[in-house]
Amino acid sequence: MRNTVQSVIVAIDGPSGTGKSSTSKAVAAKLGLRYLDTGAQYRAITWWMLSHGVDTDDPAAVASAAGKPVIVSGTDPDHPTITVDGLDAAGPIRTQEVTAKVSAVSAVPEVRTLITDLQRSIAAAAADGIVVEGRDIGTTVLPDADLKVFLTASPEARAARRSGELKGSDVTATREALIRRDAADSSRKTSPLAKAGDAVEVDTTELSLSQVIECVVTLVEEKRAAG
Ligand SMILES: Nc1ncnc2c1ncn2[C@@H]1O[C@H](COP(=O)(O)OP(=O)(O)O)[C@@H](O)[C@H]1O
Numbered sequence: 001m002r003n004t005v006q007s008v009i010v011a012i013d014g015p016s017g018t019g020k021s022s023t024s025k026a027v028a029a030k031l032g033l034r035y036l037d038t039g040a041q042y043r044a045i046t047w048w049m050l051s052h053g054v055d056t057d058d059p060a061a062v063a064s065a066a067g068k069p070v071i072v073s074g075t076d077p078d079h080p081t082i083t084v085d086g087l088d089a090a091g092p093i094r095t096q097e098v099t100a101k102v103s104a105v106s107a108v109p110e111v112r113t114l115i116t117d118l119q120r121s122i123a124a125a126a127a128d129g130i131v132v133e134g135r136d137i138g139t140t141v142l143p144d145a146d147l148k149v150f151l152t153a154s155p156e157a158r159a160a161r162r163s164g165e166l167k168g169s170d171v172t173a174t175r176e177a178l179i180r181r182d183a184a185d186s187s188r189k190t191s192p193l194a195k196a197g198d199a200v201e202v203d204t205t206e207l208s209l210s211q212v213i214e215c216v217v218t219l220v221e222e223k224r225a226a227g
């Protein structure tokens with residue numbers, strides 16, 4: 001009987017507000033795994049483009065600048081960090097301006113190739129395993145992940161959760177912005193938001209965050225026991 005803990009790679013995908021970040025961080029912390037927020041990386045490159053005067057609606061301009069910023073992600077689930085050219089980007093990447101432009105920037109194939117390579121190297125370096133969350137992790141970035149989870153929730157539940165975070169924001173406007181971003185992310189040509197054929201789908205609409213965390217922890221433990 002094996003008594004060492006196996007390394008495990010977990011891919012968690014789904015639309016905005018389904019609970020990917022909160023679930024992934026908690027699962028990684030509970031199981032002693034690293035954690036990577038890939039959305040933060042796409043937000044970081046978008047922030048760099050905006051602060052360097054690149055027209056984010058011009059895919060050719062975005063493509064030619066894509067290799068310039070140096071993005072570094074810290075993978076401690078209790079203290080995830082992100083820097084761009086050595087600057088702490090955790091705050092600036094969450095502005096409305098970045099949120100409004102991130103889908104256009106992340107649809108550019110040159111951006112995806114660079115960020116995908118970065119994500120694969122971070123996952124490969126995580127000796128004890130990692131939880132990676134995003135939109136295309138199970139389908140494109142880590143197709144051989146040990147466990148793939150696809151989180152969903154009704155647009156109403158997702159908008160209510162997001163508005164709870166953005167104090168004073170209007171739920172209807174948040175819901176519409178969220179649906180627009182999901183549509184853009186799902187319809188782009190290169191690695192769109194999609195459920196991998198072998199992913200376990202979990203509808204979180206009626207579940208509390210702790211129930212979702214428990215569910216994913218159980219799925220990881222089942223995989224480990226089977227492997
Ligand atoms: N099952 C849930 N029930 C209620 N609130 C949740 C649930 N999952 C996540 N949340 C809350 O919803 C918000 C968005 O969650 P987050 O993990 O950032 O989603 P995502 O990464 O998919 O966009 C956070 O404030 C989080 O605490």
Ligand SMILES: Nc1ccn([C@H]2C[C@H](O)[C@@H](COP(=O)(O)OP(=O)(O)O)O2)c(=O)n1
Nearest residue numbers: 016017038039040042102106134135136185
């Ligand atoms: N693996 C990923 C992760 C995010 N993206 C893009 C598409 C998303 O709208 C943005 C922002 O992702 P993020 O996970 O930060 O978004 P939310 O937390 O849901 O607001 O990045 C992507 O294209 N591929």
